Amino acid sequence: MTQPSRILVVDDEPQIARVLRTGLKTHGYDVRVAADGLSALETFNDWNPDLVVTDLSMPNLDGLELCRRLRQVSQIPIIVLSVRGEEKIKVESLDAGADDYVTKPFGMDELLARVRAQLRRTAALPKSEASPVLEVGDFRVDLEARSVFVRGAEVHLTPKEYELLVHFVRNVGKVLTHHTLLGAVWGGNYTEQGEYLRVFVGQLRKKIEPNPSTPRYILTEPWVGYRFNSDS
Amino acid sequence: MTQPSRILVVDDEPQIARVLRTGLKTHGYDVRVAADGLSALETFNDWNPDLVVTDLSMPNLDGLELCRRLRQVSQIPIIVLSVRGEEKIKVESLDAGADDYVTKPFGMDELLARVRAQLRRTAALPKSEASPVLEVGDFRVDLEARSVFVRGAEVHLTPKEYELLVHFVRNVGKVLTHHTLLGAVWGGNYTEQGEYLRVFVGQLRKKIEPNPSTPRYILTEPWVGYRFNSDS
DNA sequence: TAATCTTTACAAACTTTTTATAAATCCTTT
Protein backbone atom coordinates (compact mmCIF):
# COMPACT_ATOMS: atom_id res chain seq x y z
CA MET A 1 0.00 0.00 0.00
CA THR A 2 1.10 3.58 -0.64
CA GLN A 3 1.96 6.01 2.10
CA PRO A 4 -0.74 8.53 3.06
CA SER A 5 -0.01 12.03 1.72
CA ARG A 6 1.48 14.41 4.22
CA ILE A 7 -0.16 17.76 4.66
CA LEU A 8 1.30 20.65 6.59
CA VAL A 9 -1.33 23.03 7.98
CA VAL A 10 -0.15 26.52 8.93
CA ASP A 11 -2.53 28.67 10.96
CA ASP A 12 -2.23 30.63 14.18
CA GLU A 13 -5.90 30.35 15.10
CA PRO A 14 -6.27 27.17 17.19
CA GLN A 15 -9.93 26.54 16.33
CA ILE A 16 -9.37 26.66 12.58
CA ALA A 17 -6.22 24.59 12.87
CA ARG A 18 -8.12 21.95 14.80
CA VAL A 19 -10.95 21.82 12.29
CA LEU A 20 -8.48 21.42 9.45
CA ARG A 21 -6.45 18.77 11.22
CA THR A 22 -9.40 16.57 12.10
CA GLY A 23 -11.09 17.09 8.73
CA LEU A 24 -8.00 16.09 6.81
CA LYS A 25 -7.09 13.24 9.17
CA THR A 26 -10.48 11.61 8.85
CA HIS A 27 -9.91 11.55 5.10
CA GLY A 28 -6.75 9.59 5.42
CA TYR A 29 -4.09 12.27 5.31
CA ASP A 30 -1.13 12.52 7.60
CA VAL A 31 -1.31 16.00 9.15
CA ARG A 32 0.94 18.31 11.11
CA VAL A 33 0.16 21.82 12.28
CA ALA A 34 2.43 24.85 12.59
CA ALA A 35 1.28 28.07 14.23
CA ASP A 36 3.51 30.49 12.30
CA GLY A 37 5.69 30.79 9.25
CA LEU A 38 9.00 30.12 10.90
CA SER A 39 7.98 26.89 12.58
CA ALA A 40 6.27 25.95 9.30
CA LEU A 41 9.63 26.16 7.54
CA GLU A 42 11.22 24.03 10.23
CA THR A 43 8.52 21.38 9.98
CA PHE A 44 8.81 21.48 6.21
CA ASN A 45 12.51 20.71 6.42
CA ASP A 46 12.13 17.97 9.02
CA TRP A 47 9.03 16.26 7.77
CA ASN A 48 9.03 16.78 4.00
CA PRO A 49 5.29 17.11 3.44
CA ASP A 50 3.48 16.64 0.08
CA LEU A 51 1.30 19.73 0.34
CA VAL A 52 0.96 22.91 2.41
CA VAL A 53 -2.26 24.62 3.46
CA THR A 54 -1.52 28.03 4.95
CA ASP A 55 -3.32 31.03 6.32
CA LEU A 56 -2.06 34.45 5.26
CA SER A 57 -2.01 36.50 8.45
CA MET A 58 0.36 34.98 10.95
CA PRO A 59 2.98 36.10 13.45
CA ASN A 60 6.72 35.92 12.70
CA LEU A 61 6.52 35.21 8.97
CA ASP A 62 3.32 35.69 7.05
CA GLY A 63 1.77 33.46 4.42
CA LEU A 64 3.08 35.39 1.44
CA GLU A 65 6.64 35.27 2.66
CA LEU A 66 6.22 31.60 3.50
CA CYS A 67 5.17 30.93 -0.09
CA ARG A 68 8.24 32.73 -1.42
CA ARG A 69 10.61 30.90 0.90
CA LEU A 70 9.10 27.53 0.07
CA ARG A 71 9.25 28.25 -3.65
CA GLN A 72 12.96 28.84 -3.41
CA VAL A 73 13.50 25.24 -2.42
CA SER A 74 10.47 23.25 -3.56
CA GLN A 75 7.70 22.81 -6.11
CA ILE A 76 5.35 21.51 -3.41
CA PRO A 77 1.72 22.55 -3.95
CA ILE A 78 0.57 25.39 -1.69
CA ILE A 79 -3.05 26.21 -0.95
CA VAL A 80 -3.68 29.57 0.67
CA LEU A 81 -6.61 30.42 2.93
CA SER A 82 -7.81 33.93 2.23
CA VAL A 83 -10.67 36.12 3.27
CA ARG A 84 -13.57 36.45 0.90
CA GLY A 85 -13.39 39.56 -1.23
CA GLU A 86 -9.73 40.36 -0.89
CA GLU A 87 -8.93 39.74 -4.50
CA LYS A 88 -5.70 41.65 -4.44
CA ILE A 89 -4.19 39.41 -1.84
CA LYS A 90 -5.20 36.38 -3.85
CA VAL A 91 -3.23 37.63 -6.82
CA GLU A 92 -0.30 38.45 -4.57
CA SER A 93 -0.42 34.95 -3.15
CA LEU A 94 -0.38 33.36 -6.58
CA ASP A 95 2.47 35.62 -7.63
CA ALA A 96 4.31 34.60 -4.48
CA GLY A 97 4.05 30.98 -5.58
CA ALA A 98 0.73 29.66 -4.30
CA ASP A 99 -1.07 27.16 -6.52
CA ASP A 100 -4.61 27.68 -5.33
CA TYR A 101 -6.63 29.46 -2.66
CA VAL A 102 -9.73 28.79 -0.63
CA THR A 103 -11.78 31.69 0.65
CA LYS A 104 -12.81 31.76 4.29
CA PRO A 105 -15.30 30.80 5.53
CA PHE A 106 -14.89 27.57 3.61
CA GLY A 107 -16.54 24.20 3.59
CA MET A 108 -14.39 21.21 4.38
CA ASP A 109 -15.60 19.52 1.22
CA GLU A 110 -14.30 22.34 -0.92
CA LEU A 111 -10.92 22.29 0.75
CA LEU A 112 -10.68 18.52 0.37
CA ALA A 113 -11.50 18.79 -3.32
CA ARG A 114 -8.75 21.37 -3.81
CA VAL A 115 -6.29 19.23 -1.90
CA ARG A 116 -7.09 16.21 -4.06
CA ALA A 117 -6.78 18.28 -7.21
CA GLN A 118 -3.35 19.58 -6.27
CA LEU A 119 -2.04 16.19 -5.23
CA ARG A 120 -3.34 14.70 -8.46
CA ARG A 121 -1.67 17.45 -10.46
CA THR A 122 1.74 16.92 -8.94
CA ALA A 123 1.43 13.15 -9.22
CA ALA A 124 0.77 13.54 -12.94
CA LEU A 125 3.81 15.72 -13.57
CA PRO A 126 6.29 14.13 -15.97
CA LYS A 127 9.45 12.91 -14.27
CA SER A 128 11.63 14.28 -17.00
CA GLU A 129 10.66 17.48 -18.75
CA ALA A 130 11.55 15.79 -22.03
CA SER A 131 8.25 14.11 -22.86
CA PRO A 132 6.90 15.50 -26.12
CA VAL A 133 3.29 14.55 -25.37
CA LEU A 134 1.15 16.10 -22.65
CA GLU A 135 -1.83 14.02 -21.62
CA VAL A 136 -4.26 15.53 -19.17
CA GLY A 137 -7.83 14.45 -18.72
CA ASP A 138 -9.59 14.69 -22.06
CA PHE A 139 -6.64 16.50 -23.61
CA ARG A 140 -3.68 15.29 -25.57
CA VAL A 141 -1.12 17.77 -26.79
CA ASP A 142 1.70 16.54 -28.97
CA LEU A 143 4.34 19.22 -28.68
CA GLU A 144 6.45 17.76 -31.43
CA ALA A 145 3.66 17.43 -33.97
CA ARG A 146 2.02 20.57 -32.57
CA SER A 147 -1.33 18.80 -32.63
CA VAL A 148 -4.14 18.89 -30.10
CA PHE A 149 -6.81 16.28 -29.43
CA VAL A 150 -9.84 16.79 -27.22
CA ARG A 151 -11.89 13.73 -26.37
CA GLY A 152 -10.24 11.92 -29.26
CA ALA A 153 -10.95 14.54 -31.90
CA GLU A 154 -8.28 16.80 -33.29
CA VAL A 155 -8.85 20.53 -33.06
CA HIS A 156 -6.98 23.13 -35.01
CA LEU A 157 -5.61 26.03 -33.02
CA THR A 158 -3.97 29.26 -34.12
CA PRO A 159 -0.53 30.03 -32.67
CA LYS A 160 -1.78 32.17 -29.80
CA GLU A 161 -4.59 29.76 -28.99
CA TYR A 162 -2.12 26.91 -29.00
CA GLU A 163 0.36 28.59 -26.70
CA LEU A 164 -2.43 29.50 -24.35
CA LEU A 165 -3.73 25.94 -24.21
CA VAL A 166 -0.26 24.51 -23.67
CA HIS A 167 0.19 26.83 -20.73
CA PHE A 168 -3.12 25.73 -19.29
CA VAL A 169 -2.41 22.04 -19.78
CA ARG A 170 1.01 22.37 -18.20
CA ASN A 171 -0.62 23.88 -15.12
CA VAL A 172 -3.79 21.91 -14.62
CA GLY A 173 -5.61 22.69 -11.42
CA LYS A 174 -3.46 25.71 -10.73
CA VAL A 175 -4.94 29.17 -10.69
CA LEU A 176 -3.15 31.31 -13.25
CA THR A 177 -3.38 35.07 -12.97
CA HIS A 178 -4.13 37.27 -15.96
CA HIS A 179 -0.71 38.73 -15.54
CA THR A 180 0.96 35.33 -15.67
CA LEU A 181 -0.97 34.12 -18.71
CA LEU A 182 -0.42 37.30 -20.66
CA GLY A 183 3.26 37.19 -19.87
CA ALA A 184 3.51 33.57 -20.91
CA VAL A 185 1.72 33.90 -24.24
CA TRP A 186 2.23 37.51 -25.34
CA GLY A 187 5.40 38.28 -23.45
CA GLY A 188 6.32 40.58 -20.61
CA ASN A 189 5.30 43.79 -22.35
CA TYR A 190 1.68 42.78 -22.67
CA THR A 191 0.81 41.83 -19.10
CA GLU A 192 -1.78 44.61 -18.90
CA GLN A 193 -3.69 43.70 -22.07
CA GLY A 194 -6.53 41.91 -20.34
CA GLU A 195 -8.70 42.27 -23.46
CA TYR A 196 -6.45 39.94 -25.45
CA LEU A 197 -6.85 37.26 -22.86
CA ARG A 198 -10.64 37.55 -22.73
CA VAL A 199 -10.93 37.31 -26.48
CA PHE A 200 -8.64 34.33 -26.80
CA VAL A 201 -10.08 32.46 -23.85
CA GLY A 202 -13.43 32.89 -25.57
CA GLN A 203 -12.10 31.52 -28.85
CA LEU A 204 -10.42 28.60 -27.14
CA ARG A 205 -13.62 27.75 -25.31
CA LYS A 206 -15.55 27.72 -28.57
CA LYS A 207 -13.10 25.17 -29.90
CA ILE A 208 -12.65 22.86 -26.92
CA GLU A 209 -15.68 23.15 -24.64
CA PRO A 210 -18.73 20.95 -25.25
CA ASN A 211 -20.79 23.89 -24.06
CA PRO A 212 -18.81 27.14 -24.27
CA SER A 213 -21.30 29.16 -22.27
CA THR A 214 -20.88 26.94 -19.20
CA PRO A 215 -17.19 26.07 -19.35
CA ARG A 216 -15.98 22.79 -18.00
CA TYR A 217 -12.27 23.09 -18.67
CA ILE A 218 -11.30 26.75 -18.65
CA LEU A 219 -12.87 28.11 -15.48
CA THR A 220 -12.74 31.78 -14.66
CA GLU A 221 -11.61 32.92 -11.25
CA PRO A 222 -13.19 36.37 -11.07
CA TRP A 223 -10.81 39.25 -10.40
CA VAL A 224 -7.87 36.86 -10.43
CA GLY A 225 -7.48 34.82 -13.56
CA TYR A 226 -8.34 31.40 -14.94
CA ARG A 227 -7.94 27.81 -13.88
CA PHE A 228 -7.70 24.82 -16.16
CA ASN A 229 -9.73 21.89 -14.94
CA SER A 230 -9.47 18.32 -16.14
CA ASP A 231 -12.14 16.60 -14.05
CA SER A 232 -15.15 14.96 -15.57
CA MET B 1 20.38 -14.88 -48.08
CA THR B 2 20.18 -11.34 -46.70
CA GLN B 3 21.58 -8.27 -48.43
CA PRO B 4 24.99 -7.12 -47.22
CA SER B 5 24.80 -4.05 -44.97
CA ARG B 6 25.51 -0.78 -46.71
CA ILE B 7 28.07 1.52 -45.18
CA LEU B 8 28.66 5.08 -46.26
CA VAL B 9 32.19 6.29 -45.55
CA VAL B 10 32.70 10.05 -45.45
CA ASP B 11 36.30 11.27 -45.48
CA ASP B 12 38.20 13.78 -47.54
CA GLU B 13 41.57 12.07 -47.09
CA PRO B 14 41.90 9.55 -49.91
CA GLN B 15 44.30 7.20 -48.10
CA ILE B 16 42.08 6.82 -45.08
CA ALA B 17 39.02 6.47 -47.26
CA ARG B 18 40.72 3.70 -49.23
CA VAL B 19 41.80 1.83 -46.10
CA LEU B 20 38.28 2.00 -44.74
CA ARG B 21 36.69 0.93 -47.99
CA THR B 22 38.87 -2.13 -48.51
CA GLY B 23 38.80 -3.10 -44.86
CA LEU B 24 35.01 -3.00 -44.71
CA LYS B 25 34.55 -4.62 -48.10
CA THR B 26 36.69 -7.62 -47.23
CA HIS B 27 34.38 -8.18 -44.29
CA GLY B 28 31.36 -8.42 -46.50
CA TYR B 29 29.95 -4.92 -46.39
CA ASP B 30 28.71 -2.90 -49.33
CA VAL B 31 30.63 0.38 -49.23
CA ARG B 32 30.45 3.78 -50.83
CA VAL B 33 32.69 6.77 -50.18
CA ALA B 34 31.87 10.47 -50.14
CA ALA B 35 34.60 13.12 -49.87
CA ASP B 36 32.54 15.78 -48.10
CA GLY B 37 29.36 16.36 -46.17
CA LEU B 38 27.25 17.59 -49.05
CA SER B 39 27.95 14.67 -51.33
CA ALA B 40 27.48 12.40 -48.32
CA LEU B 41 23.94 13.72 -47.96
CA GLU B 42 23.30 13.11 -51.64
CA THR B 43 24.61 9.57 -51.46
CA PHE B 44 22.58 9.02 -48.35
CA ASN B 45 19.38 10.00 -50.11
CA ASP B 46 20.15 8.07 -53.25
CA TRP B 47 21.58 4.94 -51.73
CA ASN B 48 19.95 4.64 -48.33
CA PRO B 49 22.85 3.10 -46.39
CA ASP B 50 22.55 1.23 -43.09
CA LEU B 51 25.38 3.00 -41.33
CA VAL B 52 27.58 6.06 -41.73
CA VAL B 53 31.24 6.37 -40.78
CA THR B 54 32.35 9.98 -41.01
CA ASP B 55 35.38 12.11 -40.37
CA LEU B 56 34.84 15.43 -38.62
CA SER B 57 36.94 17.89 -40.56
CA MET B 58 35.81 18.10 -44.16
CA PRO B 59 35.20 20.72 -46.80
CA ASN B 60 31.70 22.02 -47.62
CA LEU B 61 29.83 20.60 -44.66
CA ASP B 62 31.66 19.22 -41.65
CA GLY B 63 30.98 16.05 -39.70
CA LEU B 64 29.03 17.73 -36.93
CA GLU B 65 26.66 19.42 -39.33
CA LEU B 66 26.35 16.19 -41.28
CA CYS B 67 25.24 14.42 -38.10
CA ARG B 68 22.61 17.04 -37.43
CA ARG B 69 21.26 16.89 -40.95
CA LEU B 70 21.09 13.13 -40.97
CA ARG B 71 19.37 13.12 -37.59
CA GLN B 72 16.61 15.29 -38.98
CA VAL B 73 15.59 12.58 -41.35
CA SER B 74 16.96 9.30 -40.05
CA GLN B 75 17.89 7.16 -37.07
CA ILE B 76 20.74 5.57 -38.98
CA PRO B 77 23.76 4.80 -36.79
CA ILE B 78 26.62 7.26 -37.18
CA ILE B 79 30.20 6.55 -36.14
CA VAL B 80 32.48 9.56 -35.97
CA LEU B 81 36.24 9.49 -36.58
CA SER B 82 38.37 12.06 -34.87
CA VAL B 83 41.81 12.86 -33.60
CA ARG B 84 42.72 11.40 -30.24
CA GLY B 85 42.23 13.40 -27.10
CA GLU B 86 39.79 16.04 -28.21
CA GLU B 87 37.24 15.43 -25.50
CA LYS B 88 35.24 18.52 -26.28
CA ILE B 89 34.61 17.55 -29.85
CA LYS B 90 33.64 14.10 -28.67
CA VAL B 91 30.84 15.49 -26.58
CA GLU B 92 29.79 17.80 -29.39
CA SER B 93 29.60 14.89 -31.80
CA LEU B 94 27.39 12.89 -29.53
CA ASP B 95 25.19 15.93 -28.98
CA ALA B 96 24.94 16.39 -32.72
CA GLY B 97 23.55 12.89 -33.00
CA ALA B 98 26.51 10.54 -33.39
CA ASP B 99 26.12 7.08 -31.89
CA ASP B 100 29.75 6.20 -31.37
CA TYR B 101 33.19 7.63 -31.62
CA VAL B 102 36.51 6.20 -32.78
CA THR B 103 39.81 8.03 -32.34
CA LYS B 104 42.42 8.16 -35.06
CA PRO B 105 44.75 6.43 -35.50
CA PHE B 106 42.58 3.37 -35.07
CA GLY B 107 42.88 -0.33 -35.70
CA MET B 108 40.60 -1.79 -38.32
CA ASP B 109 39.54 -4.44 -35.84
CA GLU B 110 38.29 -1.84 -33.42
CA LEU B 111 36.31 -0.06 -36.10
CA LEU B 112 34.81 -3.33 -37.31
CA ALA B 113 33.76 -4.16 -33.76
CA ARG B 114 32.04 -0.78 -33.44
CA VAL B 115 30.32 -1.23 -36.79
CA ARG B 116 29.03 -4.66 -35.83
CA ALA B 117 27.78 -3.33 -32.49
CA GLN B 118 25.85 -0.50 -34.13
CA LEU B 119 24.34 -2.72 -36.80
CA ARG B 120 23.32 -5.27 -34.20
CA ARG B 121 21.61 -2.52 -32.29
CA THR B 122 19.60 -1.25 -35.24
CA ALA B 123 18.80 -4.73 -36.54
CA ALA B 124 16.44 -5.02 -33.60
CA LEU B 125 14.65 -1.82 -34.56
CA PRO B 126 11.42 -1.83 -36.58
CA LYS B 127 12.00 -2.11 -40.28
CA SER B 128 10.24 1.09 -41.32
CA GLU B 129 13.17 3.44 -41.08
CA ALA B 130 15.57 1.10 -42.79
CA SER B 131 13.41 0.44 -45.81
CA PRO B 132 14.50 2.08 -49.03
CA VAL B 133 10.86 2.64 -49.94
CA LEU B 134 8.61 5.00 -48.03
CA GLU B 135 4.94 4.22 -48.34
CA VAL B 136 2.54 6.65 -46.76
CA GLY B 137 -1.09 6.96 -47.72
CA ASP B 138 -1.33 7.58 -51.45
CA PHE B 139 2.42 8.15 -51.70
CA ARG B 140 5.23 5.82 -52.57
CA VAL B 141 8.77 7.17 -52.56
CA ASP B 142 11.55 4.91 -53.70
CA LEU B 143 14.67 6.43 -52.20
CA GLU B 144 16.95 4.18 -54.16
CA ALA B 145 15.41 4.85 -57.54
CA ARG B 146 14.57 8.41 -56.48
CA SER B 147 11.11 7.98 -57.95
CA VAL B 148 7.77 9.13 -56.61
CA PHE B 149 4.33 7.66 -57.18
CA VAL B 150 1.10 9.35 -56.18
CA ARG B 151 -2.06 7.26 -56.36
CA GLY B 152 -0.23 4.81 -58.57
CA ALA B 153 1.06 7.32 -61.10
CA GLU B 154 4.66 8.42 -61.23
CA VAL B 155 5.35 12.12 -60.95
CA HIS B 156 8.55 13.81 -61.93
CA LEU B 157 10.04 16.07 -59.29
CA THR B 158 13.02 18.41 -59.45
CA PRO B 159 15.74 17.89 -56.81
CA LYS B 160 14.44 20.53 -54.40
CA GLU B 161 10.86 19.39 -54.82
CA TYR B 162 11.96 15.83 -54.17
CA GLU B 163 13.86 16.65 -50.99
CA LEU B 164 10.92 18.66 -49.76
CA LEU B 165 8.49 15.83 -50.39
CA VAL B 166 10.77 13.27 -48.76
CA HIS B 167 10.94 15.45 -45.70
CA PHE B 168 7.17 15.70 -45.64
CA VAL B 169 6.64 11.99 -46.12
CA ARG B 170 9.11 11.15 -43.38
CA ASN B 171 7.22 13.37 -40.96
CA VAL B 172 3.60 12.70 -41.75
CA GLY B 173 1.20 14.36 -39.36
CA LYS B 174 3.80 16.60 -37.80
CA VAL B 175 3.70 20.33 -38.16
CA LEU B 176 7.01 21.33 -39.68
CA THR B 177 8.04 24.92 -39.19
CA HIS B 178 9.24 27.05 -42.07
CA HIS B 179 12.56 27.18 -40.32
CA THR B 180 12.84 23.41 -40.12
CA LEU B 181 11.84 22.79 -43.71
CA LEU B 182 14.17 25.43 -45.08
CA GLY B 183 17.01 24.05 -43.03
CA ALA B 184 16.32 20.52 -44.18
CA VAL B 185 16.07 21.28 -47.87
CA TRP B 186 18.18 24.39 -48.45
CA GLY B 187 20.52 24.14 -45.45
CA GLY B 188 21.08 26.14 -42.31
CA ASN B 189 21.94 29.39 -44.02
CA TYR B 190 18.58 29.68 -45.72
CA THR B 191 16.21 29.33 -42.79
CA GLU B 192 14.89 32.85 -43.33
CA GLN B 193 14.07 32.48 -47.03
CA GLY B 194 10.37 31.93 -46.57
CA GLU B 195 9.76 32.84 -50.23
CA TYR B 196 11.57 29.75 -51.46
CA LEU B 197 9.33 27.56 -49.41
CA ARG B 198 6.15 29.23 -50.61
CA VAL B 199 7.15 28.84 -54.21
CA PHE B 200 8.15 25.21 -53.90
CA VAL B 201 5.18 24.19 -51.85
CA GLY B 202 3.07 25.71 -54.59
CA GLN B 203 4.92 23.75 -57.29
CA LEU B 204 4.71 20.53 -55.32
CA ARG B 205 1.01 21.00 -54.83
CA LYS B 206 0.50 21.48 -58.54
CA LYS B 207 2.19 18.13 -59.11
CA ILE B 208 0.68 16.00 -56.35
CA GLU B 209 -2.64 17.50 -55.30
CA PRO B 210 -5.84 16.51 -57.11
CA ASN B 211 -7.00 20.05 -56.50
CA PRO B 212 -4.07 22.37 -55.71
CA SER B 213 -6.26 25.25 -54.58
CA THR B 214 -7.77 23.18 -51.77
CA PRO B 215 -4.83 21.06 -50.66
CA ARG B 216 -5.43 17.63 -49.24
CA TYR B 217 -1.87 16.54 -48.52
CA ILE B 218 0.24 19.60 -47.86
CA LEU B 219 -1.76 21.60 -45.35
CA THR B 220 -0.68 25.02 -44.23
CA GLU B 221 -0.51 25.96 -40.59
CA PRO B 222 -0.66 29.74 -40.80
CA TRP B 223 2.13 31.54 -38.99
CA VAL B 224 3.86 28.25 -38.23
CA GLY B 225 4.61 26.05 -41.21
CA TYR B 226 3.15 23.10 -43.06
CA ARG B 227 1.85 19.67 -42.18
CA PHE B 228 1.78 16.65 -44.44
CA ASN B 229 -1.45 14.72 -44.25
CA SER B 230 -2.04 11.22 -45.53
CA ASP B 231 -5.71 10.72 -44.76
CA SER B 232 -8.27 10.18 -47.44
C1' DT C 1 18.91 25.26 -74.98
C1' DA C 2 16.28 23.26 -71.52
C1' DA C 3 15.54 22.64 -66.87
C1' DT C 4 15.80 24.32 -62.47
C1' DC C 5 16.27 27.68 -58.97
C1' DT C 6 15.83 32.53 -57.34
C1' DT C 7 13.62 36.85 -57.14
C1' DT C 8 9.74 39.98 -57.40
C1' DA C 9 5.08 41.64 -57.06
C1' DC C 10 0.36 41.66 -55.85
C1' DA C 11 -4.04 39.64 -54.51
C1' DA C 12 -6.21 36.47 -51.27
C1' DA C 13 -6.48 34.38 -46.81
C1' DC C 14 -5.81 34.31 -42.09
C1' DT C 15 -4.64 35.82 -37.41
C1' DT C 16 -4.39 39.30 -34.18
C1' DT C 17 -5.87 43.60 -32.36
C1' DT C 18 -9.29 46.91 -31.46
C1' DT C 19 -13.87 48.32 -30.40
C1' DA C 20 -18.46 48.06 -28.62
C1' DT C 21 -22.13 46.16 -25.93
C1' DA C 22 -24.39 42.77 -22.97
C1' DA C 23 -23.92 39.72 -19.02
C1' DA C 24 -21.99 38.46 -14.74
C1' DT C 25 -19.71 39.42 -10.40
C1' DC C 26 -18.61 41.90 -6.45
C1' DC C 27 -19.01 45.65 -3.01
C1' DT C 28 -21.70 49.01 -0.50
C1' DT C 29 -25.79 50.57 1.50
C1' DT C 30 -30.12 49.99 3.25
Next chain:
DNA sequence: AAAGGATTTATAAAAAGTTTGTAAAGATTA
Protein backbone atom coordinates in the same frame (compact mmCIF):
# COMPACT_ATOMS: atom_id res chain seq x y z
C1' DA D 1 -30.83 39.70 3.24
C1' DA D 2 -31.77 42.69 -0.98
C1' DA D 3 -30.89 46.44 -4.29
C1' DG D 4 -28.00 49.53 -6.71
C1' DG D 5 -23.63 50.91 -8.62
C1' DA D 6 -19.06 49.92 -10.16
C1' DT D 7 -16.01 46.84 -12.15
C1' DT D 8 -14.94 42.82 -14.56
C1' DT D 9 -15.98 39.26 -17.99
C1' DA D 10 -18.14 37.33 -22.34
C1' DT D 11 -19.11 37.76 -27.05
C1' DA D 12 -19.45 39.39 -31.60
C1' DA D 13 -17.72 41.81 -35.24
C1' DA D 14 -14.98 45.33 -37.59
C1' DA D 15 -10.22 47.02 -38.49
C1' DA D 16 -5.42 46.39 -38.94
C1' DG D 17 -1.48 43.92 -39.97
C1' DT D 18 0.98 39.63 -41.60
C1' DT D 19 1.46 35.80 -44.00
C1' DT D 20 0.47 32.86 -47.88
C1' DG D 21 -0.62 31.67 -52.85
C1' DT D 22 0.48 32.36 -57.50
C1' DA D 23 2.28 33.83 -61.71
C1' DA D 24 5.97 35.33 -64.13
C1' DA D 25 10.42 37.33 -65.09
C1' DG D 26 15.40 36.96 -64.29
C1' DA D 27 19.51 34.10 -63.10
C1' DT D 28 21.98 29.96 -62.98
C1' DT D 29 23.42 25.43 -64.20
C1' DA D 30 24.31 21.35 -67.03
